[in-house]
Amino acid sequence: MFTQTRSFRLTRTTLLQVLHLSNFIQKHLSLYFCRRLSSSSHRLEGPLAARRNYSGNHNMPKKDKTNKTVGLQKASEEPSPSGPVARNKNGVVTISVHAKPGSKQNAIxxxxxxxxxxxxxxxxxxxEANAELVxxxxxxLELKRxxxxxxxxxxxxxxxxxVTGSLTPEQVLDRLKQEASG
Structure with a gap:
């Protein structure tokens, strides 16, 4: 019985050594082939050609520091300056909401x-809070869910x-203000 246990341990140890050695060989062979393929004397073709483009020295495009209004334009797309209720570019009424979950009761x-x-x-x-908010x-707003x-x-x-119902932004804002006041 002792010899069986010992042979199992030897087999396991040998197996671990072989796996370690195969990982070592695989790593070094892949490094060798990558260096060899990226040298200027070899041309890459097929799916490997795209990889070569990323291995060279590439300069990232510089940020355009003069155009600071791009971020402001995106922020102004969603809510209009008139308030939190607006129409987006598709004509759908949107409401900007600051949610306060975990309150005692629902309220505006x-x-x-x-x-x-x-x-x-x-x-x-x-x-749960998102479903309750909707x-x-x-x-x-007296609309379907x-x-x-x-x-x-x-x-x-x-x-x-x-809000995909048939309400205008003004009607939505009025109903929200009524609920907030009363």
Whole structure:
């Protein structure tokens, strides 16, 4: 019985040594062939040709420091300067929301120029707060639940809600302000 255990250990040790040696050989052979193929005397063809382009010295394009309005234009696309409710480039009404999950009850806390503050009575785990936010806003806006969709910010407090119903941005803003005041 002792000899069987010993032979198992020897086999296992030998196997580990062989695996280590094969990894060592594979690594060095791949380095050898990469160096050899990247030399100027050899031309690469086929799928390896694309790899050669990344091995040379390439300069990254410089940032354009003069055009600082690009980031500002993107930020102004979603909410318009008139408030948190706007139409996006596709004509869909969007609402910028600052969610406050884990509150005691659902409520619209404030309507500011940047976003609509909404307290949500659901924990921010497993999308429960997002589902409750969509349900609550559909109730406030008097729309079907399928007409109010979370567009962006599923894992953030700053969210963009799409309203695909037949309401104008002014009507949406009025209903949100009524709920906030009353």
């Amino acid at each position: 806390t404030d309507v500011s120029i940047e976003a609509v503050g909404v307290a949500i009575a659901a924990p921010p785990t497993d999308g 349900r609550y806003l559909s109730k406030v 399928s007409e109010v969709v979370l567009d962006k910010g599923s894992r953030s407090r700053e969210k963009i809600i799409k």
